[in-house]
Amino acid sequence: MDPVASAVRLEVQEAVHILSSSEDGGHIVSTLQSLRRYLGEMETQAPPGEQEEFSRTHFSTVLRCVVGKLSPNWLDLLPDGQLKELWASFFLEGPADQAFLVLMESIEGAASPSFRLMKMAQLLARFLSAGRMAAVMEGQCGQQAGPASRLLQETLLTRVVGLPDRLGNRLQREMLAAFFPQNYFPLLGEEVLRVLQAVVDSLRGGLDCSVSFLSQVLGKACVHGRQKEILGVLVPRLMVLTQGNCLWQRVCWRLVECVPDQAMEAVLKGLVEAAPGPEVLSRLLGNLVTKSKKAQFVMTRKLLFLQYSCSTPVLQSLLGYLAMDSQRRPLLVQALKELLETWGSSSAIRHAPLEQQRYVSKAVLICLAHLGEAELRACRDELLASLMDGVKNRLDSSLPPVRRLGMTVAEVASARLHPEGPSLKFQYEEDELTREILALAAPWPMPDGPSEAGLPVAPVGGESPDQETVDGGGPQAGREGSDSELDSDDELVPYDMSGDREQRNSKTPAYVRDCLEALTASENWERWEAALQALEGLVLKSPAATREVSLELAKVLLHLEEKTVIAGFEGLRQRALVAVTVTDPARVAEYLAVQFYALNYSLRQRMDILDVLVLAAQELSRPGCLRRAAQQGSPGPGSQPSVAAVPAWQAVVEERVRRKTRRFCKGSAGWAAAAGPNEFNAVAGYFFFPLLQRFDRPVVTFDLLGDDQLVLGRLAHALGALMYLAVNTVVAVSMGKALLEFVWALRFHRDAYVRRGLLSAISSVLLSVPAERLLADLPDELLEARSWLADVAEQDADEDCRLLAVKALLVLEKLRDRLLPLSSP
């Protein structure tokens, strides 16, 4: 070998010398031609030994030398760009890894905007478009990595993946389109595929190959956040190639297995997102989760518990993947157990964001849908225990979405876990989410039972034909003979049918006292219903008569039970109670507020009291706004004919007046809101202070600071609303002070709903109490509140709480801005 090596070295040294010094075009060309012999593309090839020696030892040197010579003059030494072609051919035909490294090195070394830089960048683009990147990577696949080449691989890896960044840094605004990440990474994906193809071919030929470099490239690209680009190209192609091809599948599994641990998460997440379904995922990954600890961690913990960004289809394909193989199913069972535990843990319910709770719920249902009877039966007790715990915890929550999640999941899960037992059944309103969740619960066919999938289709197909005949038959037969004569049917204009109401037999009471009597004593249920329906109107019509019996009436209404099925019972009772409170605010409001803490009431009644107080306060402070809404809701049953008739004649009269009147100009018609005294001013205290008095003193049936946190939350909201409605009243300042104290006492409450109430209460204090008084009387409280708000805005687990805190802070800022200009001059 020695003589060969020295011969080559001599030749190369001479050539390098000539290249670096000569100015004669012909001479240079002949030198380059002679060097090209070593690349083996010419007719007169050098012997293989010399070629190998050249490419191993001298190629980089030569390349560096020619790069060093690159300048406009040098290229123009020969006409027609001959020299340029020859020069480029060294990079495009020689050993790809060295050419690539030299290219990158010279690009990074070049002065920033220069002829050489642009030339090199263009050459690199050509290099890429000629598919040489595949050659670079392929070169790494055959070799056994020794210590030296491991370093080289490392360098190569960073260059290959970091290419867009590096070029972007150098080229700045001159960047070529080929190097944009959105173009480069798909190309890289294509190249990886080509290398994989080569690997598969050589494996077929019996040669050993390693895909670890490709795995590293893939991993690094994914860590750089380019999953979409590179996997978007790789996954669809691999999906096709791995179909029914064991060799491809094995190569693919190996590819993912070899991904370094630190990149595993990025790669897996990208794959799960890019794969269109569990079957594909299973083909691409194989039993990776059982082989790699890291992969198992990512798939069964990280993507399920620590993140919640995956969309539902992604979640489905992830869990579907776990369900598809008998070796992975134990993992699915384990995941279900842990998911249910998390789903039901009271701490998670309180502290995890709602989004994540939804995510976990969906995952639970998907797991349940995938698992079979037998598997569920094996761990039924455990699952049921954590499910029941969870349902209890969730139903205790005061946030409706959390409760609803509890109900939907519990219904589905209990039916699935305990199909023969009585199933749980809750009442809840369906919304988008519950429908989505219920749709997830449909069981999937077991992996080995394709025949089952065929079953549900059959009856549908059988049904549809006769469905069509029935649908098509009836109306058609009706239309055929009659089109001509019935064309004019559409002109039939319906008459007003608003008077068409349910019929009732007994007469409606005409006096408040009659109503009272009917509600307390009557066994005649129709009369009872009629009394309840008429009450609000009567109370509003005759305030004097109401005042005589206001307390009794309030007491009766508060204790009223729904004895018959009457539409809108709650609303009727509430409106009547509000009307009574508005008519005689001082006495009734005080009575109600005291009853709030009394012994023998249900939570429902206590919350009703709060609602009524707030609505009545609103009515008092802004007269008319409630009453109008109420009237639209339920016009009295007795007054239909007139109600229907009035608009008709009014319209006629107005039309006539309009036609006969000439107007020169029109004034604004919008200021109709009548001004009046704020009636809430005098009675705000009766509404407010009794509610604050005893919240920290539990009675046997009612413990605000304990289990009845839902009512506490409602109380906080109601106090906030009362405070807000007390704007411009005299008592606002002392109310604000009391309310701030109340908030201060409860500020670290663990229930999000209570905290929301407190935050809104703070906002209403800030809005209702005059700013000057606020600063003069309550500076300390304000400072404390402010620091608390800042804490909540940053750290609270509940999104609404954070939002409310930010809003309150904004209000505070505004107050300060308004006060400062006053004080500064």
Add this chain to the structure above:
Amino acid sequence: MAAPAPPPPDPQFVLRGAHSAVHALHFCDGAEGRPLLLSGSLRGLVHVWSLETRRPLTALDGHGGQCVTWLHTLPRGPQLLSQGRDLQLCTWDLAEGRNAVVDAVRLESMGFCRASVLAEGPQRWMVAVPGRGNDEVQVLELPSKTSVSCLKPEAGARLGMPMCLQLWQAESSSRPLLLAGYEDGSLALWDVSTRKVCSRVACHSEPVMGLALDPRRARGVSGSAEKALAVWSLEGQQALQRGPGSPSPGRWASTHLGLTNPGIADVKIRPDSKILATAGWDHRVRVFQWRTMRPLAVLAFHSATVHCVAFDTAGLLAAGSGDQRISVWSLYPPT
């Protein structure tokens, strides 16, 4: 589009003087083409009203003070058929001012079922009446009064009593058909000549109180004690199918048109098939567009149950009620 709906209409006129609840109504042409309205009352009188003078012309007393439930005129004569709770089906001769019972058929059933008549030939009619057995329907031929067939549901069908009947002959075939509504809420289509049920459908969960059929479209409507009307169609005169929007026989609720108050006593379709009227237990007459079943009007005039409605060929609508009044309405006059 924004024009407000016109206020509910008032009756064109009201006929008072029946002195008891009105249970049957029928329009007919009197002498010289003068329109007449016949009404049958709870006390067994049949009043003949002139629509020109709006006064009763005569009162026919032939049912022994028992309620008159059904009235129908035959073209010859005019000859009047009246059915009463005294179990008589009387034939009256009203021509030239006569008012005498010409003939009477003894009925066998105490039920509330109204009869139905079908002209078979120039002088021959077929009348369907409730039969001797609880669930039978008898078909008689008039004027011979012979029983031509007895339609008895197969044993175990448990249809209950027939509640309303409609004889009917399709244009294409010569075989008379009978549509019967039963106590259990189902409708059955009988082929009278073979005495077989062609098809049957459960329309209501309560007894069928009234039905009306539009023979040209083979489509009909029925009312019962429940809070809904059922619309159904007859396909090829063989199958009885419920109307638009009812794909499978198992789910028949979707065919129903909900009402505000329960109870329909009578249903009639106007001869020009444009509108249909129902007599409601809630004292109201409801008018619908027949083709689309769009509600058109709710006539709230009466103060007691409306027992019957009838349409004139000229488009008049009459409603008879328990408040002893007959209201006559002119809605959507035919063009």
